[in-house]
Amino acid sequence: MKMRRSERIVAVTKILTDQPYKLISLNYFTERFDAAKSTISEDLSIIKRVFSLEKMGKVETISGAAGGVRFIPDKGVKDIKDVINELSSYLSDPERILPGGYIYMTDLIFNPGLMDKIGEVFATKFSDLGAEYIITMETKGIPIAFMAARALNLPLVSIRKSSRVTEGSVVSINYVTGSSKKIETMSLSRRALPEGSKVIIIDDFMKAGGTAKGMLDLMAEFKAEVLDLGVLVETSTPQDKLVEDYTSLVVLDEVDQINQKIIVKPSDWVTNLE
Amino acid sequence: MKMRRSERIVAVTKILTDQPYKLISLNYFTERFDAAKSTISEDLSIIKRVFSLEKMGKVETISGAAGGVRFIPDKGVKDIKDVINELSSYLSDPERILPGGYIYMTDLIFNPGLMDKIGEVFATKFSDLGAEYIITMETKGIPIAFMAARALNLPLVSIRKSSRVTEGSVVSINYVTGSSKKIETMSLSRRALPEGSKVIIIDDFMKAGGTAKGMLDLMAEFKAEVLDLGVLVETSTPQDKLVEDYTSLVVLDEVDQINQKIIVKPSDWVTNLE
Structure with a gap:
């Protein structure tokens, strides 16, 4: 389903934080939300920035074919x-x-x-x-x-x-x-x-x-x-x-x-x- | 700190889902994010709508002085x-x-x-x-x-x-x-x-x-x-x-x-x- 950024970013945040350390491929998000890779990447960098600012943990992106993104619940x-x-x-x-x-x-x-x-x-x-x-x-x-x-x-x-x-x-x-x-x-x-x-x-x-x-x-x-x-x-x-x-x-x-x-x-x- | 909606909504989602069933007052959010009550209410209704659409649980708002909002991890x-x-x-x-x-x-x-x-x-x-x-x-x-x-x-x-x-x-x-x-x-x-x-x-x-x-x-x-x-x-x-x-x-x-x-x-x- 197509969503606006402010909607999609809610779902992406929930999916990431529900599964600490689990590597999730960008394809999973592009398919689930019918969005371009660049759109999902921008969502992820917003989440990354907010988590870093608010000391809510880290969002780590791993590039390459076996890559993806994962949430690390590091506490400040x-x-x-x-x-x-x-x-x-x-x-x-x-x-x-x-x-x-x-x-x-x-x-x-x-x-x-x-x-x-x-x-x-x-x-x-x-x-x-x-x-x-x-x-x-x-x-x-x-x-x-x-x-x-x-x-x-x-x-x-x-x-x-x-x-x-x-x-x-x-x-x-x-x-x-x-x-x-x-x-x-x-x-x-x-x-x-x-x-x-x-x-x-x-x-x-x-x-x-x-x-x-x-x-x-x-x-x-x-x-x-x-x-x-x-x-x-x-x-x-x-x-x-x-x-x-x-x-x-x-x-x-x-x-x-x-x-x-x-x-x-x-x-x-x-x-x-x- | 002042944030844009797409940023603030990431943090609000994280705070809500981290503490299932815990009632959080709207004041907590307005103070933490230096935002008006109406702004936070709008954030919450976006989160509510997305969670409902994506079957990610419920967001329940309880009104009144002892009220607030809470996340209920109901599975579809x-x-x-x-x-x-x-x-x-x-x-x-x-x-x-x-x-x-x-x-x-x-x-x-x-x-x-x-x-x-x-x-x-x-x-x-x-x-x-x-x-x-x-x-x-x-x-x-x-x-x-x-x-x-x-x-x-x-x-x-x-x-x-x-x-x-x-x-x-x-x-x-x-x-x-x-x-x-x-x-x-x-x-x-x-x-x-x-x-x-x-x-x-x-x-x-x-x-x-x-x-x-x-x-x-x-x-x-x-x-x-x-x-x-x-x-x-x-x-x-x-x-x-x-x-x-x-x-x-x-x-x-x-x-x-x-x-x-x-x-x-x-x-x-x-x-x-x-």
């Missing part, structure tokens, strides 16, 4: 800091204190609007690494990792906490949780991840890093190359974690059960963004 | 049928057959692009029910339910499969899985769901319905009103399920291990859409 520095401040302020609510100095964050992890934004923060950080899969561990890692996977247009692979996995040949490893020193098992079906894949691990919480270390060991069994490890919340103690390279978003500094106070601050990565 | 009938056909064709791949007549669908459940669309299908079906929460059960229900929750702008509540939940006061119930007749436990923290909430349950798979029945029983403990129960895949046998009212998307009719054949068909709800 101000947006990232706003999201992290919003998260920190939710987490600082003393009502969240649980016995044992833990904090209740299940409601935040299952809040789609918030996780949508957190997923885009991770996607912005990890956009240039060339990952093929996002890896997480059930249960609470899933929403965060899934939204990051959505923003990067990558499949998610979720490690099971049990060895009772009925999905064909399974690799299981034992690991020791860093804080409580318990021996646990994690498993992943062979068919879930091709050998030698490039992966990014994303999880919700890191204290001593025992679970993260377990995930790295499991990835080694799959000969996977782990490009980075993203963590929503890390605790400031113990300072020495069992893993070295990771990117957290916020640091849980103190949970004071007596005075009912939680201190949360942005991670160094967030603070140093300019 | 053709789009719903296309998504279900895509899902059925993936599921019919004989490579998916697992021992015991089960099928491997973990990769589909953790595919963000596909689940995005499935979530919108459920959101279209459940849009008018006035639900306050989406409920699911870990692990495989989470991505589907989370994307439906995202499309409906509702929080997700995820039931745990264990009774070892460290989130304050917890309600646990035993239930009998319909097919293997095993006794299992499911639990939910009291603080995860206010008493008397209106909820929709969404899960990945239903055979005899034992797990679904358990979730209904658990919801009764929270005095919740269950408005509907959405299921990605149901099996055609047993025909008599332990629950009566539910909406499935596809029916797994036969898994023939000897001839390596899987028969999957759209559910009656999908087939009868017009």
